[in-house]
Amino acid sequence: MIRRAAALALALGLPLGAAASPKLLGFQQLDGWAADDHAAALTAFLETCRDLRDRDWQALCGVAGEAEDARSFFELFFLPVMVEDGADALFTGYYEPELRGSEVPDGRHVAPVYRVPDDLPSEEPWLTRQQIEEGGALKGRGLEIAYVDPVELFFLQIQGSGRVRLPSGQVIRLGYGAANRQPYSSIGQELVARGIYEPHQVSADVIRSWVRRNPVDGRELLWTNRSYVFFREVNEVPPERGPLGAMNRSITPLRSIAVDPSIVPLGAPVWIETEGEDRFRRLMIAQDTGSAIKGAQRADIFFGTGKLAGKRAGRTRDTGRMVMLLPIQRALDMLPQTLADPA
Template sequence: MIARLAAASLAGLLTATSAQADLSYKVLSFQDLEGWEKDDHASALQVFLNTCMDMDQVDYSALCAVAETIENPRAFFELFFRPVLIEEAGKEALFTGYFEPELDGSLTPTARYRFPVYAKPREAKGQWLTREQIETGETMKGRGLEIAWVDDPVELFFLQIQGSGRIRLPSGAHLRVGYGGNNGHKYRSIGQELIRRGIYKSHQVSAQVIQNWVRRNPIDGTALLRHNPSYVFFRKVTRVSPEKGPLGAMNRSITALRSVAVDPKYTPLGAPVWVEKDGEGPMRRLMIAQDTGSAIKGAQRADIFFGTGDTAGKAAGRLRDPGRMYVLMPIQRAYASVLEEEQ
């Protein structure tokens, strides 16, 4: 009841809108958020608490202390925040998905586990050896640079694209690896190469399609993977238990279907965001902006974390949908953003 009264007292301001050049801010009511009342706000609050203490913004961090003592999670968000729609002229919203790969591997090489996951050599500076030279040459061998060995070179290639992942060991234990550097060569898309060769149309290409084609064509598939000269090295990640989610941009574990990667130019890392994803399997959910990505650029661009493993990977790979995303800002910040744009 208190939250609804507080919202009603600002009803005259809830339609405040501002625009400057190609960027606009609009402050809304929680009643404008489709499905808001049906979400699990307690789950979202727990994810918010995982990173809010690390936020640089004083107003957000102050609310973090309040969140520790809150009894009604939905009332907390409604009392202290306002949803803000930030849009760029001419740019449509786009939601994609990402996941943490999980590979089968071993700490020692065997007949099955024979593809090494390498740490970065000290001399690998600037533009170093190509992928093909690393995989076929002798430079890496016998130096103890192998973190583990996995059983599938295709999955290892996609692990390098993701930049981090988890390796399931024969004992049932897990080893997490994170990005440890690269060989300095520019990434070439093997999906685009398949299109160039006329093997697939652009709308047909996905990670699963590429993986299947490489496995069906082992010789040509190996050559296709080496079309991309870029090579990623790894490091062991020991700061967080492998049983928890991977580390996001805030160096805290992220949570499946509650953590989202955003462009920090528009959305503060750690801020709650309300996601209204349309398309197949519509999603209406409160998430926390806890990660970033090189391809995540724009006020309405977001990458939803789906979790770890093949099931998460398939779900993430299918996602490319429109919708809207609203940033939950502390009340003063929400209206200040509009006033600043009007000046």
């Protein structure tokens, strides 16, 4: 049994010490399952399922395109599997910000949004945020896409995508290009560690306000997050569509989540139950990733574009649980032992 558990941990991408514990559930055990809009989830699933390469997923994608009843499709061809690794469940939110910007520095808009440098290493860590910003390592290389507010650039990098509206009215859409492979750290947690705020007080707006009120200490605070993100222009995506996720397809507000792909297959349906101000009982699709999204019970909910979506995303930090929906044989193969009928 111990050897089986170790093999399972490796298959799921978990460390050998992790308590990999897959559990088969029945659909009736998913709180709120019957009341969800399964057709909306099916539409989001179809956005990326054609890119899945494994035969079982390809077969299911073909069936999905002809499904007349979305709920029946998921119940007939999938089994719910909950995987736990010993860590508490955590659901956060993200969104696509829209920033004011300029093609040249103009006072407030002084922070360059950089394209991916051609000498960025593919594996090892590169320059830190402080080295890039304070040292000006990328100046004069023609990598600037636009200029924005320095604080808003920081939050743009956390989200990984966004839009920049220029004075002319032109909108530049930005997608994730690459990162410097330095470790990500939460500046909200840093403010708590310094005794400036209590954990329940921290939000994106609170952080923005503090950094603006304390420009010198604020800049140093941002530098404690050594991670730095580079962007690419993705203006071929129509404005009414969501930004591109990790599968290079548009993601869907309130139906797409970012997951740890070493545990949750990208493209898989995932049932989430969250407890918080925005209480979710909803079938989502795993279509994105994030540097801070690690673990079997960790997900980032995509809320959409703009300020309202940003406010909802910023206040989301909820407990709950998430349950993968996997093709039937794939689900059975990953169980540590033969289980009784989950019904």
